[in-house]
Amino acid sequence: MTYLLQTNQLTKSFKGKEIISEVTMHVKKGEIYGFLGPNGSGKTTTMKMITNLIKPTSGEIEIFGEKVMDNSVEFLKRMGVIIEYPIFYDNLTAKENLSFHCEYMGYYDKQSIDEAINLVGLKDIEDKKVKELSLGMKQRLGIARAISTKPELLVLDEPINGLDPIGIKELRDLFKVLCREYGMTLLISSHILAEMEQMSDTIGIIQNGKLIKEVSMETINGEQTEYIEVKVDNVKKAVYILEQHVGVRNFKIIAEQMIRIYEAKITQQDISKAFVQHDVGIESINRKHSSLEEYFLNSMNGEGIQL
Incomplete structure (x- = not known):
């Protein structure tokens, strides 16, 4: 079995209190992994450790076959990330924000910016300043930014927040396309279970900082x-x-x-x-x-x- 991402006994403590406890998860290459749990269960903290935004107290993270160390940064060039709410330069246009991001990441295929904007349905507003965009549009722009560098792994924390039902369906279909046609691996957290059921290959359920289930949707469907x-x-x-x-x-x-x-x-x-x-x-x-x-x-x- 090829795992693009795996953690082993991942643990995080704040002020002596353990908030993530020995999380061992396995994300297979080329799948959509749905990361589920109630608010405060540890989804975002776990994702922040995976993306090296915060350091684990103990345990290991392995991405692309290499262990993530405190000073690891190169692996981030192969990832697209939205953790919590996406932040932009409000006085720049949507397209300028994406261009700035690609330049920062050392990715210079400008055609990919237009492709990302089209994929998330923002073609008509690409030249609007971000401060003029709605919450849903900013959420879409965050996803466009995450995919603009053609990453191998997408880590998306509640990516469909702020979207109406039509927007949610469009992004659900987009995530499937990114996985099946573009070969991306997606780790997605969400509280919208019906959407996760329709798009995920594997489900991980976290509660009180502990991963209590990790199971394929095929197995769940077989047990229905x-x-x-x-x-x-x-x-x-x-x-x-x-x-x-x-x-x-x-x-x-x-x-x-x-x-x-x-x-x-x-x-x-x-x-x-x-x-x-x-x-x-x-x-x-x-x-x-x-x-x-x-x-x-x-x-x-x-x-x-x-x-």
Whole structure:
């Protein structure tokens, strides 16, 4: 297995308190790695260590087959990075900002600037000063800057913040293109689980500074469970009917009015018929599949899907 990026027991302490604890992660060459976790879980701090913005207290980082040392800088020329909010020279145009960045990075293919601007959908505003751009446009410009030097590895911290649903879809499609057609490897943090589910090859889940799961989306999809979700007006009565009249034992109450039934042989018609006969009101009933969101929440709650 070829890993473009891997960490080993990566740990960071501030003022004697350990905030990142022995994180060992593996990002394969040519994949999109979705880095998930709630706010304050350690995503940004881990990414800052990977990009050498802050130094780890202990542990190792290896990128492009070489260990990252305190004075390592050359590897950064092969990376594109957005950590937290992208900062620009507000009085320069979008294109001038990209040109300045490429010159700083020692990358002199000016055609790549136009290509990056086109890829993120900013062609019509490339000559506007950055201070005139909206939050979403600045986010797109940050991605354009990150890809303008044709990096091998993209490290993107919450890159779709500030975008509307159309913009989010456009960037999701762009990330897939960068990975599949341009051969870039992407490490992306996000709290939008539905988007990560649609674009990621591997998922890493971090909680309280610890990497609690690292699993391929293929494995998650293979473990997905089909179930019937029914919303009723009386959960206690509905549960009694399921157990005593339908013979269902494998179910879970997930909300005040919501039940999930996991027995494959039971149909929606069986449940509806039993509830109607015993005067249980049904507000909705649907057959569904478990999602990345459920996998994530189960993992965070310590229930976990055992793989």
